[in-house]
Amino acid sequence: MTGTTGTTGTGSAGGTGRALAVALGVVLAVGGCTVEGTGPDGKGRAPVRIDVTTAPAGEPGKRETPRGREEPDGPERTPAGARRPSTPPARTVAPVLWRPGDSGxxxxxxxxxxxQVEWLVDGPTGTYDDLTERAVRGFQGKRGLPRTGRTDTVTWQRLLGMTHEPGTWELYLMGGQPAAAPDPRCMTGRVLCVSKTSRTLRWMIDGRTLSTMPVRFGSEYTPTREGVFEVYWKSRHHVxxxxxxxxxxAMFFSGGQAVHYSEDFAARGYAGASHGCVNVRDEAAVADLYAQVRNGDKVVVYR
Incomplete structure (x- = not known):
């Protein structure tokens, strides 16, 4: 008796469950059920229809999706009208060629x-200083590049496309270029050996160079005289x-022309010119030179 009742109860409950499932399936199959979603961009997505009349478990070629939909195996599909989330492409970082602190x-x-493109006023100095970093950052920002202040391959290619290859004059606008080979007349004695081509002064004794420094000369209207001279007067605070x-x-060698420190040369570089004198922009260097040079020492100015 007890077994029969238990069996009957179980069958009745199962029948009731199946009946409800069938009824619900009919209702949903006719009316449907929608779920509103939000896409990756925050906009509403098209309603996703959930159909409870799914295929029997284990049916070949079918898989149950997280939202209750049924799709064939293979690449994930997106309901019509919905935006499929996409993974943004990995950002490529351009290799850095030069950065603050580099030189050469x-x-x-x-x-x-x-x-050339007017992002830098001073230099060139050959040292990647704060002014260079600021200039690179400005150049990058103007062209929509990451404003890192470091020169990467993309920044360099953009700069190459906008400029021409600089010549010696542009590369050494503020001095620092290699000194020209000494004139043969500089190879004996104590000599201020001055090259107009490389714009450098060598202080030499018996063919040995003791120091080298950038120099500037007179303009075409007040040219620095060329030839062999000698220092005839020294004036520490000359005006x-x-x-x-x-x-x-000042170390005078020809009339009113002298080798001396120039504050203008230090500030403006080769944008200016002297009135015929040989200007030195490094005050410490010319002070040391002044202490060593004697009256009667030779001065050679050559091309």
Whole structure:
């Protein structure tokens, strides 16, 4: 009796469950059920229909999706009208060629090209300093590139496309270029050996170079005289009576022309010119030179 009742109860409950499932299936099959979603961009997605009349478990070629939908195996499909989430492409980081603290001829060329497009005023110096970093950052920002201040391959290619290859003049606008080979007349004695081609002064004794420094000359209207001279007067705190300008550490060698420190040269580089004198922009270097040079020492100015 008890077994019969239990069996009957179980069968009745199972029948009731099946009946409800069938009824619900009919209702949903006719009316359907929708679930609103939100896409990756925050916009509403098209309603996704859930159909409870799914295939029997284990049916070949079918898989149950997380939202209750049934799709064939293979690449994931997206309901019509819905935006499929996409993975953004990995960002490629361009290799860095030069960065703050670097130095050398390549950095000098970078600075010369930045001067051509007016992002850098000073230099070139050959050292990747804070001014160079600021210039690179400005150049990058103007062209929509990451404003890192470091020169990567993309930044360099853009700069190459906008500029021409700098010549010696542009590369060494502020001095620092290699000194030219000494004139044969500089190879004996104590000599201030001055090359107009490389714009350098060598201090030499018996053919040995003791120091080298960048120099600037007179303009085409007040040229620095060429030839062999000698220092005939030294004046530590000299002031030009003709131009009313300071000429510290002056070492006169031809009329009113002298080797001396120039504050203008230090500030403007080769953008200016002297009135015929040989200007030195490094005050410490010319002070040391002044202490060593004697009256009567030879001065050779050559091309």
């Amino acid at each position: 001829l390549d950095v000098r060329e970078l600075q010369a090209r930045l001067r 030009s009576t003709l131009y009313d300008s300071a000429m510290p550490y």
